[in-house]
Amino acid sequence: MAQQSFRVFLPTVLSRPFGANRYSLCTKSFTGFIKNTQRSYIRACRLQNNVSFAGRRYFSGDNAKVIVVFGSTGQQGGSVLNAIKDDKNFIVKAATRNTDSTRAKQLTAEGVQVIQVDISDAASCRDALKGAYGVFLVTNFFDTLVPEREIQQGKNVVDAAKENGIQHLVFSGLRSPKEVAGLEGCHHFETKKLIYDYIVEQGVPYTVVDYAMYYENLSSTMIPRKNEKNEYVIDIPMGSAPLDMLCVSDAGEVTHQIFVQQDKYKGQWIKLGSESLTIEEYANILTKKFPNRKFVAGKTTPEQYAKYGFPGAEDLAVMFKFYATGKCDHDIELTRKLHPGILTFEQWVEKNRAVFEAACP
Numbered sequence: 001m002a003q004q005s006f007r008v009f010l011p012t013v014l015s016r017p018f019g020a021n022r023y024s025l026c027t028k029s030f031t032g033f034i035k036n037t038q039r040s041y042i043r044a045c046r047l048q049n050n051v052s053f054a055g056r057r058y059f060s061g062d063n064a065k066v067i068v069v070f071g072s073t074g075q076q077g078g079s080v081l082n083a084i085k086d087d088k089n090f091i092v093k094a095a096t097r098n099t100d101s102t103r104a105k106q107l108t109a110e111g112v113q114v115i116q117v118d119i120s121d122a123a124s125c126r127d128a129l130k131g132a133y134g135v136f137l138v139t140n141f142f143d144t145l146v147p148e149r150e151i152q153q154g155k156n157v158v159d160a161a162k163e164n165g166i167q168h169l170v171f172s173g174l175r176s177p178k179e180v181a182g183l184e185g186c187h188h189f190e191t192k193k194l195i196y197d198y199i200v201e202q203g204v205p206y207t208v209v210d211y212a213m214y215y216e217n218l219s220s221t222m223i224p225r226k227n228e229k230n231e232y233v234i235d236i237p238m239g240s241a242p243l244d245m246l247c248v249s250d251a252g253e254v255t256h257q258i259f260v261q262q263d264k265y266k267g268q269w270i271k272l273g274s275e276s277l278t279i280e281e282y283a284n285i286l287t288k289k290f291p292n293r294k295f296v297a298g299k300t301t302p303e304q305y306a307k308y309g310f311p312g313a314e315d316l317a318v319m320f321k322f323y324a325t326g327k328c329d330h331d332i333e334l335t336r337k338l339h340p341g342i343l344t345f346e347q348w349v350e351k352n353r354a355v356f357e358a359a360c361p
């Protein structure tokens, strides 16, 4: 309240019309007083809201809710951060292990407050969540490939959320293939289901966002490979079953809406997806968009995929088996309701032509 009245007061004082003579009567000390007052006010704002004064963040509403975004330098968290950072009802804090990374510095330059947190460290999580209203949590199995570590990281944040009275934790969760379809060995799904169980057990108010596979994988970790016929093979072992996908860099808006409409979405498990096509259908869209290239669906089975030998291959093979059962559905209608502009696969390809052309030369 005091802050608000000061905000009104300062510009009024500064813009009050001074006649030339009266202005000349203004002493340097008055100007100095105003400048010092401004500086103190800005410092007070920084301390109170932990807001950087690089621009618009300063103008967040007085009742703005602080949201700590984990994974803010990565795909999911980065997208969530982008979707929320210009909403004056929120103040985002971007969590990263390294505040000196290029991405972290970019965020700072954009006026986002970047905070150093390692979710492996319980104390660091507790400090990070002090005074926050909400949290977006994504844990990264592939960083360590050790299930117990991911589970512990998730629990550290949940404990910190409970201790700090966090009112809304949006957790990026996944279903258990073991529980849902009797399929064992998909650790990066099981870990997230166990973290979810812990959230419920601890009674932290939550919403789960359960992401389908990213379109982006097709231009990063799952780039179509050229065969002897010069065709680009999408090597995803789904057979003729549809694969649900979405654009991760676009999906952050869904989480933004979940924070905005918290009364409606607290306690829900939301299955995010924006497309559900067979690999052949994805390939046909790519061929349509790049007529001088032919994309085809691969014939690899999950068993063959598991033997590729790269870290996490076995995990992913079980994941594809799980997807193919049809028991890992995603709610495209609800996703689109929360974010009507969410990109279809074709729109995403069109937007990323250059990236795709570079990935599939």
Ligand SMILES: NC(=O)c1ccc[n+]([C@@H]2O[C@H](COP(=O)([O-])OP(=O)(O)OC[C@H]3O[C@@H](n4cnc5c(N)ncnc54)[C@H](OP(=O)(O)O)[C@@H]3O)[C@@H](O)[C@H]2O)c1
Binding pocket: 070, 071, 072, 073, 074, 075, 076, 077, 095, 096, 097, 098, 101, 117, 118, 119, 120, 138, 139, 140, 141, 142, 143, 153, 188, 211, 212, 213, 214, 217
């Ligand atoms: N790829 C898919 O299609 C897909 C689909 C559904 C779900 N997922 C799940 O998505 C998760 C990965 O998310 P992503 O794609 O956003 O990953 P990403 O782009 O690789 O980003 C990982 C983020 O996690 C942060 N991070 C990692 N370890 C941390 C730690 N100890 N403390 C604090 N921050 C840490 C990193 O921050 P700093 O490096 O800056 O610290 C980075 O911002 C995986 O667990 C995967 O299972 C993936």
